[in-house]
Amino acid sequence: KDAVEISLKDIDQLAKSSFPLCMRHMLDKLRENHHLKHGGRMQFGLFLKGAGLKLEDALAFWRAEFSQKVGSERFDKEYAYSIRHNYGKEGKRTDYTPYSCQKIISATPGVGDHHGCPYRHFGEENLRAALNKMGVSGHALEEIMDKVKNRHYQLACTLTFEATHGVSCDSGINHPNQYFSESQKVLRA
Numbered sequence: 001k002d003a004v005e006i007s008l009k010d011i012d013q014l015a016k017s018s019f020p021l022c023m024r025h026m027l028d029k030l031r032e033n034h035h036l037k038h039g040g041r042m043q044f045g046l047f048l049k050g051a052g053l054k055l056e057d058a059l060a061f062w063r064a065e066f067s068q069k070v071g072s073e074r075f076d077k078e079y080a081y082s083i084r085h086n087y088g089k090e091g092k093r094t095d096y097t098p099y100s101c102q103k104i105i106s107a108t109p110g111v112g113d114h115h116g117c118p119y120r121h122f123g124e125e126n127l128r129a130a131l132n133k134m135g136v137s138g139h140a141l142e143e144i145m146d147k148v149k150n151r152h153y154q155l156a157c158t159l160t161f162e163a164t165h166g167v168s169c170d171s172g173i174n175h176p177n178q179y180f181s182e183s184q185k186v187l188r189a
């Protein structure tokens with residue numbers, strides 16, 4: 001079986017090794033603010049579901065952060081429902097599918113939003129700093145910035161994957177969950 005299952009205690013470590021920049025950024029912001037707006041909860045929550053985080057763990061994960069901001073009572077009343085909803089446990093029982101890069105890139109995050117694609121939505125300085133934090137610098141970094149300037153965001157993400165994993169990614173990155181599973185394949189090989 002090659003399906004990866006991620007558990008609550010592994011999230012931060014896996015984020016460092018295997019999450020694409022869009023998802024690292026949201027985890028950072030969630031840890032920092034103990035809150036994410038709706039667009040972020042959807043994009044990040046569905047990614048975590050796709051990465052194999054079980055519903056019970058997802059509820060514990062979001063509750064641990066949000067309760068520091070809004071209290072656990074309000075979390076249970078106002079936010080838990082939508083998390084169960086994402087897992088198809090409420091409402092129409094639709095099983096929501098994690099967002100593709102194309103969908104994330106075409107989002108229009110507003111002030112205070114942290115979803116979207118950093119290659120598309122960050123300013124140059126922030127993007128450079130975020131890539132530096134991932135250990136990308138020098139020639140590799142300039143190549144990535146060049147792709148961004150030409151609006152090839154998924155190619156920029158693919159180059160980041162290659163620079164941080166030391167392997168080529170011939171298929172290219174088209175989905176954050178694909179980035180995650182390709183990364184796990186490389187690291188677990």
Ligand code: SF4
Nearest residue numbers: 020022101117157176
């Ligand atoms: Fe995330 Fe896709 Fe953008 Fe990479 S290209 S940061 S996986 S949305």
